Amino acid sequence: MAEEMQNAEVRSFEVGDTVQGKVTKVDAKQALVDIGYKTEAILPISEVSSLHIEKVGDVLTEGEEMTFQVIKINEEKDEVLVSKKAVDAIKAWDDLEQKFSEGTVFEAAVADVVKGGLVVDVGVRGFIPASHVERHFVEDFSDYKGKSLSLKVIELDREKNKVILSHRAVLEDEQNKQKHQLFDQLEVGAVLEGTVQRLTDFGAFVDIGGVDGLVHVSELSWERVNKPSDVVSEGDKVKVKILKVDQENERISLSMKEAQPGPWETSLSQLKVGSIVSGTVKRLVSFGAFVEVAPGVEGLVHISQISNRHIGSPGEVLEEGQQVQVKILDINAAEQRISLSIREVEEEKEVKATKKEIANYEADNGGMGITIGDRLGDLAKKLKS
CATH class of the missing domain: 2.40.50.140 (Nucleic acid-binding proteins)
Structure with missing residues (x-):
């Protein structure tokens, strides 16, 4: 019984x-x-x-x-x-479906390393593809076994018993959150320290604390730059000034040259009206030539100030890259303009040469009644002819 x-x-x-x-x-x-x-x-x-x-x-x-x-x-x-x-599976699937719909982040330990990714026990077998483990490429996953990772469910199929998880998605969400917070704090005109991340033909991308901004090649230096690698290398620590913030498109325009004293600031104390300085012809235009007299500082030699004789174009006398001596006629600091003259330098040279010639002539013909004025007059007529 x-x-x-x-x-x-x-x-x-x-x-x-x-x-x-x-x-x-x-x-x-x-x-x-x-x-x-x-x-x-x-x-x-x-x-x-x-x-x-x-x-x-x-x-x-x-x-x-x-x-x-x-x-x-x-x-x-x-x-x-x-x-x-x-x-475990019944409870797990209900829990996973809720996590998936709500985008919940949760912790789970890596149970095994397999070909193509990592296996995680989340009540059922969860799989993290290799491309979803980190934001960067990982060559060897052996150290991940037993490691706890923060995860999100990115694909779920109960019928096929398929659970795809991602740690990279969590990291990217955190980065985006930090990025938005950083964008809210950025102020145009602020000078920050950053790290050069990568170089392109058109400039350098600089990390300024979790977000990258672009320093256009024209903003790398006050001097002309042919390619960014002439000025910076990846990993360099640099100071940059924020020029523009476009939060909607997540773009930041930066300047390295604006974060440094400008050439005018450093050169004005050395440049004096009336002084003669050496320079390099940078550009020829129809109305004259632009000559660099200090790094990043160019002045204009008007066509009328290029030569003693009449010329139709600056190219008749000058060429780009040519080294010349110029006299500073005027400095307009407010508008950052300098007026220069090659002609007056040449005239001063001729006057000095004339004075020297007369002095030598008088020394050789002492007591013959020929004065400096007489000789200058003859030379003046010669110069005019």
Whole structure:
């Protein structure tokens, strides 16, 4: 009679039922679970975890209590097979679907490193593709096993038992959040320190604390720059001034030259009206020539100030890159303009040469009644002819 009652109790189970149980024995390939009936239920190793495990003891210990699902009943042998994995999966899928819909970030430990990425136990088998582990390329993932990562669900398919996770998405969200906070703090005109991240033909991208800004090639230096690598290298620490912030398009325009004293500031104290300085012809235009008299400082030699004789164009006398001596006629600091003359330098040279010639002539013809004025007059007429 007692045996019939026990059998009746066993037969009252149905596949799919959930029961509370206590682990009573742990073997390598299975565990026995007390679910309150005559025979202890069997928990096969394949039903312990959604991930591959070598032995049951890696996951369970004797005395643990938890919920199981009945997956098979053998009435003839009074055997009941239960699954921990099935219960975990039900809870996991409900939890994962909520996390996916809400974009929740959660922590999970890497269970294994496999070809193409990482495996994570999230109640079911979760997979992190290699491209979604970090924002940068990772060559060797061996150090990731056992490491806890913050993750987001990026793809979910319950029917196919597919769970795709991403750590990179979490990092990118954090970066975007920091970027927006930084954009709110940026002020046009502020001077900051940054790090050169990469160079292009048109300029240099500089990291100013979590966001990159562009220093156009024209803003790298007060002097003319042919290519950015002539001025900076990747990794250089540089000072930059914020020229423009476009938060909508996430673009920042920066200037290195504006963060440094300008050539006018450094050169004005050295340039004096009336002085003669050396310079380089930078540009020829129809009305004259622009000559660089200090790094980044150019002055105009009007066509009328190029030569003693009449010329139709500056190119008749000058060429770009030519070294010349010029006299500073005027400095307009407010408008950053300098007026220069090559002609007056040449005239002064001729006057000095004339004076020297007269002095030598008088020394050679002393007492003959010829004065400096007489000789200058003759030379003046000669110059005019």
